[in-house]
Amino acid sequence: MLYFAYGSNMDSVRLRERIGEVNDGIIGILNGYELRFNKRSVKDEYGRANLIAEPNAITEGVIFELTDEQFALMDRREGNGYRRHSVSVRIGSNTREAQTYLATTEFITEGLSPSEKYLRHILDGAQAHGLSELYIKTFLHQN
Numbered sequence: 001m002l003y004f005a006y007g008s009n010m011d012s013v014r015l016r017e018r019i020g021e022v023n024d025g026i027i028g029i030l031n032g033y034e035l036r037f038n039k040r041s042v043k044d045e046y047g048r049a050n051l052i053a054e055p056n057a058i059t060e061g062v063i064f065e066l067t068d069e070q071f072a073l074m075d076r077r078e079g080n081g082y083r084r085h086s087v088s089v090r091i092g093s094n095t096r097e098a099q100t101y102l103a104t105t106e107f108i109t110e111g112l113s114p115s116e117k118y119l120r121h122i123l124d125g126a127q128a129h130g131l132s133e134l135y136i137k138t139f140l141h142q143n
Contacts, residue, residue: 001071002098004028004089006035006061007049008118010125018077019070025129028063028089028098035059035138037114039103042080047112049122050103060135062125063091063098071099081107 005025009015015022034057037047051059066074075084082101089098114122126136 001066001068002089002096003064003066003071003074004030004061004087004098004100005064005125006030006051006059006100008121008125010062010129010131011121012062012125012128014121014125015064019066019073022064022066022070025062025064026091027129027131028061028091030059030061030087030089030100031057033057033059033087037112038108038110039081040107040109040112044115045112046115046118047109048081048103048114048118050108051100060126060131061089061100062129062131063089063096066099074101 005015012022012025030051032053032055033051034054036050036052039048039050041048078101081103083104084099085102087098087100088095123136
C-alpha cells in the first residue's frame with residue numbers, strides 16, 4: 001500500500017528507524033488539504049504536522065510503499081492523536097489511492113509551532129526528495 005508522508009516521516013532516515021527498510025520515496029501532491037502544525041504533541045508543548053481540508057490548498061509530500069506489517073507499526077506509532085485515512089494523491093500525471101494520518105479532533109489546537117528538531121526532520125525529508133522551493137520556504141517561516 002502507498003503511504004503519503006507530509007510531516008517528519010518524509011525524512012527517510014527517521015521513517016526507517018520507526019518501521020524498517022522503505023523504498024526511496026517519490027513526490028506526491030495532495031489537493032484539497034492544507035498543512036498546519038495544529039496537532040498537539042503528547043510529549044511537549046509543540047505542534048505536529050496535520051492536514052486540514054481546504055478546497056484550494058495543495059500539500060506536497062513523499063509517497064512510500066509500505067507493507068501491512070509496516071502500516072501496523074505506523075498505526076501504533078501514530079495512534080497518539082492520529083488516525084489513518086485514505087486520500088487520492090497525484091504522482092506525476094497519475095492519481096493513486098494512498099494512506100495518510102490526520103489528527104483526531106481532540107488533539108487539534110490552533111496557535112502551535114513546531115520545535116526546531118521536528119521541523120528539521122521535515123526539511124531534511126523535503127530537501128532529500130526534491131520538493132519545491134516554495135514548499136521548503138513555507139516551512140522555514142514556520143518557526
